[in-house]
Amino acid sequence: MDLSFVILVEMLYAVASLVLISAGLAVVFGMMKVINLAHGEFMMMGGYATITAVGLGVNVFVAMLVIAPIVVGLIGLIVERLVIRHLYGRLVDTMLATWGLSLVFIGLATMIFGNTTTGISTPIPGFAVGDYQINGYNFFIIIVTILLVIAMYAVLRGTRAGLIARGTMQRSDMAAALGYSPDRIYMMTFFCGSALSGLAGAVLAPLVGLVPTSGGAYIAKAFITVIAGGPSLIAGLVSSATSFGLVNQIFTFAISPVIGEVALLIAAVVLLRAMPSGITGRFFKGKM
């Protein structure tokens, strides 16, 4: 009984962390059809922003939930103005440019922070469930993720900005004809996407050792999750993260973490072969 509870929490955590690491990428891809390969480095910078802020004496939760998203969002804004906006509509070129940016960020972070592993410890203690100890921080991540998804839904559904954003997503030319500058909307979207990446990196930072190359561990997973999700932003993100997270954890517990990872990847191949335009290309059509 205790064991099954622990395993359930681990599975929820796996799904939640997939949603978290993919959210920023999904927003940018869903809205702008731009694949931001520097996504992992945005997360890495979120981590460094948190650690630096904590080092300066800021409360760890403020650092993670407020400072890191804002800092990374602003960096994203600069990147968008300098590079990305010249490349809209050129999918492959944006991928290559952002990949170049990711290298630049790795280089800069190495020059600023050095390559030694850094990190902060988890701010929430573990607790016991029957005979088992469980990582209290996992719950924090699950809760943050749920709140994040609800917030994204609420913004897209309930606010004027969300309406404009959805309109731009479907027909940017019509949105422009109605007087909304796509340029500004894209700029804001990229800011939000980067901020989400920063948030994800910040929230995950206490669990891992951080080095300038840490981002590489996330980008492939996030990329796969977003693409397999398909055209709908939230439904796609949640459905693909759930499928992959479950597959991963089932095989991890049954065999080993490596097999879990490989199972996730094989699931991605099978899924894309069966549904060439992602899960929401087939199911939940027209949802967000």
Next chain:
Amino acid sequence: MKRTMSQDVLITLVVSALLIWLMPLLISTYTLTVLVIYGMLGLSLGLIWGFGGILCFGQAAFFGLGAYTYAIAAINIGESTVPMILAVVVPAIFAALLGAMMFYGRLTDVYLGVITLVVTLILFKFVNSTAGPQYVIGKARLGGFNGIPGFQTLNVPGDPNAYIWGDPYFYVCAVALVIVYLLVTWLLRSSFGRMALGIRENEVRMGLMGYDVAARKTVLFAIGAAIAGLAGALFANWGEIVTPNLFSLGQSAEIIIWCIVGGLGTRLGPIVGAAGLAYLKFMLGQQSMIDNTLITGLILVLFVLFLPRGLVPAIASLLSSIFGHTRRKPSNRRMRRARHG
């Protein structure tokens, strides 16, 4: 293409003979060898991406597969001729299967990218976790993260003790590149090559005209993989060790950069890009002023922003505007389609 095939062959032979004679005077042959090998690897992606519109994120998978096939076969056989052949055939078969799965499934665009990326990751993770003694193929331990050292390197066919290494090995690789280059030239001029271009330009149109688009893409994909496999085997011989890094995402991405910097949709571009950037990386390792990753990244960003067509087409159009050549260069529109295919 105004020049005839025989003119093309003649120019290629003369220029490459000159280069093979002159380059060793400038750069040590050991470094040159790897530049040549990377050039071949660049060409393999340049062929399927630039002329077939297939953006493969996992070209390194075939490179690594070729290298590993060679290493494993060479340990088991103890002679290099059969392993060399296997190193070309195995990646080609693997690519044919993978390609058939993707192209008959009508996967295109980023989805294609994701599948090739994922397959590379699977191979990487698998090979990386084979450190235990239970992973053996014949006499060869797979070795996991540490890779496989100490296999039989290239020898004169039939005589396992007559190793080809040092300067002669450079000439072997250079000649191999010239042959592959000529084969690619011939392929692109054949009806198959023209159809590949047609598919790149408009897949639906070619399908409606009655051509089996998926089959042609699969074959082109397999040919690209065969070339990458050959490059992998040559690389294994050069480095005398194969490691899972050959399969890594970083390696795949590097191949894509070579093509972009050199110029997509040309045969020469990817080769120039590969050799140039690899040499740059080698030079950068001799200084420690600025972080090398930073420089590589900047080069990529600047190229995408300011020279999106790559070096070779840019230089070609510059030359033709200076000398008033009438040669028709690939139009902008065609280039752009190729890059988004």
Next chain:
Amino acid sequence: MSLTRRELLGGAAAVSAAAMLPKAAMSADKIQLGSILDTSGIFDAYGKPMDQAMRLAVKEINAGGGLLDRQVEVAAYDTQSDMALYSQYAQQLTRQDQVDVVHGGILSASREAIRQTMRKTKTLYFYNVQYEGGVCDRNIFVTGVTPAQQVEVLVPYAMKKSGPKVHILAADYNYGQITARWIQKFVEENGGEVVATDFFPLDVSDFGSTITKIQQTAPDLVFAPLVGGAHLSFFRQWAAAGMKDKIPLASTTMGVGNEHKVLTAEEGNGIMVAYNYSQELETASNAAFKEKWQAEYGDTTAIHELAVSTYQGIMLWAEGVRKAGSIERDAVVDALETGISIEGPAGKVTIDPQTHHATVDVHIMEFDGQGMKVIETLPQRAPIDTQAVCDLQANPDDNTQYEIEI
């Protein structure tokens, strides 16, 4: 053009030496020391301090008048954590720069790439890194510790402090696999039992399910030779789950790259390790070494095991050259094979003639307040794992990396 007597003599010496020793011809006046390390890319946390230690050692040698009245010059290359560059720069060092000795290589795969080139070109090679053991080649000297040297002393100590049931978590590559087998052997010899062994590729950073699994096997001790930044997460997640005070941890790798300074004191305290070096070693030679480092780089926090090994490796080589009275490879090898020793920052280091590995002092330590507190020092531990398979006195032509059967 005026020729000084010194130049004339030097030229003559070079010409006559060239006839016998083609290698010495190019290096004319200065002795060339080649170095191949990753000072950028993902392994630079290991490589950078090693590079600093190498330069410090050479500077010290030169300040003391050089070797054989010649200054030592460094030719260093950064391999950027890229495998292809190892062979490339190894070729460059031996063919173009024609160096007299090469120090370097970090990962085992890089060592194997370098080693063959050095052997072919008859260039003396020093590998100054803790590794899995078993390399048997007359042309190479290894100054880092090997698993048996650490595990032999660490296992009994850790088991005495905890209990007989051990769960092993090892990095899934050569080093981890071999170390896990040594741990198993010594656990059984000490009357214990290994309840489970798990291997993790170097990029695994999520250990949640593993921590649950460990609780199922309920061991008395967790032995974790995990490697690199991603694996560091294990120690953090272990502490976050509140396991730290329930089951003690021991490791043969944690702290080699100064990882213990990344963990907080609460996360790290009590983890048991065994190494050749700790910054907290209270010896005169360590104090002197740290002072020199401080004077050169202004900050001693970067010093780690591998940097000290590099420093000791260069000093051993220098001692060999002095003893041989020559920089010619075979003479230096012969001199080193007499069982030369030096007093390094980590204590006495002696070359074992049979294996070309090092006999070193091993210190059992516990993490304490982000430092490594020395509990016990076991002087002069021989590389028993490599000794079991390698005898270069009997087979000087050996050129294999043995997998040690246990």
